[in-house]
Every structure is written in C-alpha cells, then in structure tokens.
Amino acid sequence: MPTLSVDPSGTYLSLETATGTQRFHAIWLRDNAQDAETRAPGNGQRLIALRDIPADTRIATAQINPDGVVQVRFAPEDKTVDYDLAWLEAHSYDRAAPSTQGWLAQEIEPWDAGLMGNVPCGDFAALAEGGQALRDWLGQIVRYGFAKLKNAPVEPGGLFKVVDLFGFVRETNYGRHFEVRTEVNPTNLAFTGLGLQAHTDNPYRDPVPTLQVLYCLESSAAGGENMVVDGFAAALRLREEDPEGFALLATHCAKFEYAGEAGVCLTSRRPMIELAPDGELIGIRFNNRSCATITDVPFDKMEAYYAAYRRLGEIIDDTAMEVTFRLEPGEAFVVDNTRVLHARKGYSGEGTRWLQGCYADKDGLRSAYHAMMRDARVEAAE
Template sequence: MLSVTLDPSGTFLTLESTAGPQRFHAIWLRDNAQDAETRAPGNGQRLIALRDIPADTRIAAAEIAPDGALQVRFMPEDKTVRFDPAWLAAHAYDHAAPTARGWLPDGIQAWDAGLMAAVPCGDFAQLQQGGAPLRDWLGQIVRFGFAKVVNAPVEPGALFRIVDLFGFVRETNYGRHFEVRTEVNPTNLAFTGLGLQAHTDNPYRDPVPTIQVLYCLESSAAGGENMVVDGFAAALRLREENPEEFDLLADHCARFEYAGEAGVCLTSRRPMIELAPDGELTGIRFNNRSCAAITEVPFDKMEAYYAAYRRLGEIIDDTAMELTFRLEPGEAFVVDNTRVLHARKGYSGEGTRWLQGCYADKDGLRSAHDAMCREGVLEAAE
C-alpha cells in the first residue's frame, strides 16, 4: 500500500511504502517531471532549464491516484504531474550519506586471486550474435573491471571487432592501435621482453583511455603470461591496513609524464587513488614507469607519502591479489583502465610473442550494457 503525506510548508512530501518512508522535495519533483511539456517523449531530454521553474515552487496537493500513480499539483504554476512510484523508489535520495571513504556502488565487486576459478570470459562467436551472451559479458566487465575473449579470429586488426561490440576506438599518438612485441630501440618499455609491474596505461593523459584491449596473434615465446590486479581491491586493502596512508594517496596529486617520442610531451596531475566528493572510489592511476617527480605533497608529509606509495605497490605485487593467464592466438582481454592494473611476466627471445592493443572508452561499454538491460526489462514487462 502506498500513502503520501504533504508537509505543511509545501516544500516536500513523504511517500510511504512497504520499503519505508522516502521524502522528496518540491523543486526536485518538478525538475524531474516526465510530462510532455517538461521532457521530450522520444529521448527523455529536458525541454526546459531550471530557470524556467519558479524558485518558490511548492506542492499544493498530493495524492495516490486510483491507478497507483503519485499525483502532485505544483504552485505557482498550478501544474499537475503524475509520477510512477517505482521510478521514484529507484531514484530516492532520502538516505544516509556514506561515511567511509572509498566505498563502492552496487554492481561493482572487488576481487583477488580467488577469482581465478571463474575468470570472466566470453566466446567471440556468441558475443557477435548479441543478446544475453553479449549483455552478460559486458556486465562482467562492469562488475569486475575486465573479461577475456576466446575463439576469436587470428588475424591482424581483429581487435577492432571486439571494440565494435560496444563502442569506438580511441586513437592516440600510438595510432589507432599499437603492436606489442620485441623491438630494437623501443619507444616504450612495453615493446621489450622485460617483465612489467602491474600498472594502468597512459596515466599521463587527461582523460586516460578508460578501456584497453590486448589481442594475441602469436604466442610461442617462453613466459610472457598476462596478469591483472584489481586496483580497487588493492586500495581497499591499503585503507583497511592503514587509513592514513590511503588518505595520503587520495588527498595529494602525483604527476605522470611521457615524452618518449618526438613531438610528444604528455603530462597529468592526478591522485593515485581517485575519489568522488562523497567518497566513492572512482579510479586508480598507478604506473611506476610514467610517474614523474611528485611536487604536490608538502615537505612534512613527503616521507609518509612515499611509505604509502611503496605499500600500495607491495599490495599490487602480492600474488594473492593477481590473476595470471596466458593468452593464446585468437584470445584477448578487455580491462577497465581506470580500475584494473595489468602486467606481464618477462619472456625470452626464443619463439614469438605478438599482441595488438587499442583503447576505447568506458562510456560506450556501459551504454551498450545498460541499454541491453533496459530493453530486457521492457520486454519482460510486455
């Protein structure tokens, strides 16, 4: 049963349901009206600006209509708007603010080496068909920050077909894609046989490429196994061990730089642990190769900052935090580059190891996933 109570001031109402009471302000409700004069029926975008809504908007009356909708009359416009209670419940904001810095929203799951028993993975042929397999694979990337692809074609440029599943390639100074194999006089250590510490790519960019795809074409060299580490899990472990060290890495900017080729000097100034204003853990930037001189930390905190930086690196290097797998030709993995660090073990000069990589953007991936989820909900409701 639904019921509604209007505050005598008219500035807010309280909607009572089996889930408990939820308060909504008059100005918020008016701004979120779904009527055809306020929102375009086709795409849901607002047709008015906030300046078009009277600053002294109040609720004159509110009731539950016979069909279960919440009906609200606003003054001074004398405008009546209907609201879906289910929509209001999904967008309710009358709840306690998070108190812990570094909280994760619903749908995001931190992980460690225990995920090795169930590595997120999708079969390329099934993914190309769309539908539930693609939706679920994209959902795994949203939840865990990475997923593998298997049984894809072994041909140069096939990595673009993976990006086509959810978005568009982001071109950089490395080109539309880049080759990962041993080179003479490489412009980047990624193009050698050296082992690499787990890292996020391109922290020297603003914004960073938020999705990375690495696609295997040849893999006969000894070694070279790929590793991934959940940067969110590493940051939360640091917070649990030492909240002060977590705060140091979240409250002060590091500097990152890349100037390894002619005409390129990329720099950024961002914290290694990025938080939203309300404390949500939103990003990790960690790359020992690209970290420039850190100058944003006060003198009296620099030693403690370096201790925190060292400890985060030790946590990232802990084998209990990593998943390790070998990519075979026709296999790839996709990572959320704002969260999941990737690495590889060193490999010998015997045999070959050839991967191609490219970047894309997380908004496209999330858009594809969310659109498929909404379409599924609508189909189930019909």
C-alpha cells in the same frame, strides 16, 4: 499500502512504503517531471531549463491514485504531474550520506586471486550475435573491470572487431592501435622478454583512455602470461591497513609525464587513488615508469606519502591479488584502465609473442550494456 503526506510548507512530501519513509522536495519533483511539456517523449531530454520553473515552487496537493500513481499539483503553476511509485522508490535520495571514504558502487565487485578459477570470458562468435551473451559479457567487465574473449579471428586488425562490439577506438599519438612484439632472444633490446609490473596505461593523459584491448596473434614463447590486479581491491586493502596512508594518496596529486617522442609532452596531475566528492572510489592511476617528480605533497607529509605509495605497490605485487592467464592466438582481453592494472610475466626459452593493442572508452561499453539491460526489462514487463 503506501501513504503520503505533504509538509505544511509545501516544500516536500513524505512517501511511506514497505521500505520506509522517503522525502522528496517540490523543486526536485517538478524538475524531474516526465510529462511531454517537460521532457521530449522520444529521447527523454528536458525541454525546459531550471529558470523556467518558479523559484517558489511548492506542492499544493498530492495523492496516491488507486492505480499506484502519485499525483502532485504544483503551485504557483497550477500544474499536475503523475509519478510512477516504483520510479520514485528507485530514485530516492533521502538517505544518510556515505561515511566511508572509498565506498564502491553497487555494480562493482572487488576481487583477488580467488577469481583465478572463474575468469570472465566470452566466445567471439556468440558475442558477435549480440543478445544475452554479449550483455552478460559486458556486464562482467562492468562488475570485475576486465574480461577475456576467445575464438576470435587470428588476423591483424582483429582487435577492432572487439571494440565494434560496444563502442569506438580512441586514437592517440600511438595511432589507432599499437604493436606489442616480443622475441625471447632479441636482436634488439626493444623486443625484450622482461616482465612488467602491474600498471594502468597512459596515466599522463587527461583523461586517460578508460579501456584497453590486447589481442593475441602469435604466442609461441614459454611464459609471458598476462596478469591483472584489481586496483580497487588493492586500494581498499591499503585503507584497511593504513587509513591515513589511503587518505594521503587520495587527497594529494601525483604527477605523470611522457615525452618519449618528438613533438609529444603529455602531463597530468591527479591522485593515485581517485575519489568522488562523496567518497566513492572511482579511479586508480599507478605506473611507476611514468610517474614524474611529486611536488604537491607538503613537506611534513611527504615521508608518510612515500610510505603509502610503497605499500600500495607491495599490495599490487602480492601474488594473492593477481589473476593470471595465457593468451593464445585469437584470444584477447578488455580491461578497465581506470581500475584494473595489467602486466605480463617474463619469458624464457625460444619463440615469439605478438599482440596488438588499442584504446577505447568505457562510456560506450556502459551505454551498450545499460541499453541492453533496459531493453531486457521492457521485454520482461510485456
């Protein structure tokens, strides 16, 4: 049976449940009140600013009602607010701060070549219907950072129908989409069949496009398999091998630049391994072709920085880290460009390969997924 007590100062309460004791500050509770005077019933947005809450807010009384609702009366407002017990437990912040640099959110699952036999994939027709099929496919992208799609229309512009499943195209100086055409025996070296090292796209942008879609229209050439590498798994492997090298790539900025066309000079200054202030691993930028001159590393650390940079590249190149698959016409894949690196193998023989690509942003994908998860929970509770 849950119990609670209020600190004599009234600045916080302690809630004891089967999972342990959790403390909640008075100002936090008041700011997160769900009543109609504090939050708009329709969209949940706050109707008041923090300045509207007395700075000396404290808990006057608190109790757990028989229905499991935690009822709190605040002074000096003399305002009573009800809190759902499960909501409080789900939003508890009374826990030790993470001690590890590079920890991952619970919904993220790192992977390596072992995922080869279970590449996440969805059928376009089923996804277009929405429902559980789409929810599960979006969830796989959230968890693994990429997913394939099959049986889509073999038509130019079909990739926009993929983006329509979850969000919006992000237009860049390359346009709403770009062409990836390759001929094994080209008349122009621009249409090369050479392989590409695994990389994240557009690291010179700030912010980078957070999703990329590659959509196959022709694939008659031998070879040219797509390859993906989990940048988070690569970074964590570097951390295990060389914690100091990991820290160097996470705490010092690299520079990236693209000035390959008239009127365009894109630059960014960001670390190759990006951590949140509390140490969560949230991003990877790795693209040797677009890396500019690195000048933000002190002289006495530059040599070690380059050693860590080299080792991260070796880990990314390790076949034990890669998942490969071949895209056939009407197939596509979506990749989280802040996490998963992508590449292609080289070609041999004769034939052509035509893909179309575009960018989107994962806030739309995550929004679609979390909204569907919320609706599923509501439906299950009814």
